[in-house]
Amino acid sequence: MNSNMKFSRKTEELVNVFQFLKKKEIEFGCTDRQKMEIDLCVEEVFMNMVRHNSTAKNKIQISVNKTADNKIIISLIDHEDHPFDITKTDDLDLEDYVEKKKSGGLGIHLIKQMMDEISFEHQRGISKITMVKNI
């Protein structure tokens, strides 16, 4: 089964992203909990790419693979002139966040909670965010 797909840069494309992920999650034998966490982290990164690079025309590529030692490797690849490295964002001050009842920045916080590894690469205008989930 194909482990890579490209998706249009729009919120409405999420339904197709989730369909693609569902097939891979079933193939890899993920639990309901793992499925939810993978869907959520991919949505957060995908929507960050949609929002931070909204004028670009190219599609966003997502790949999902499983290693022999039961790691799910998820990569999202985008063309970005102004790269946004989510691994460099400050940890959310949840006390302050809750106190002020803000509503932004939660996505990256959730990714850091749910994934075992996150990395970011940027070369020649192409950004790649890779997340690893041990299952």
Next chain:
Amino acid sequence: MLTIEKINDNEWKFSGRFDASQADKATKELADPSGTVTIDMAGLDYISSMGLSVLVNTYKHLNEQGFSLRLTNLNRHVRDIFKYTRLEQVFDIVDPTS
């Protein structure tokens, strides 16, 4: 796909998946409540940060008017999202595990 069922002026049932593509629909539905709002989330399987943002904004709007936002019957996975973000300290969450 998020399904929203309006029970009365201040009570709704949410079921399905509350992702970024459903945020506008939920925002419109919750735009004009006239008292403390209760949302039954028994059928909700998934909520992302955009869904949480809609709920936080609804909470802020209600709080300014002296009302609150009550969330009921969250499943374990959805409940944990609120726990990870500490939003369980903001909302009035009523479910079998609380």
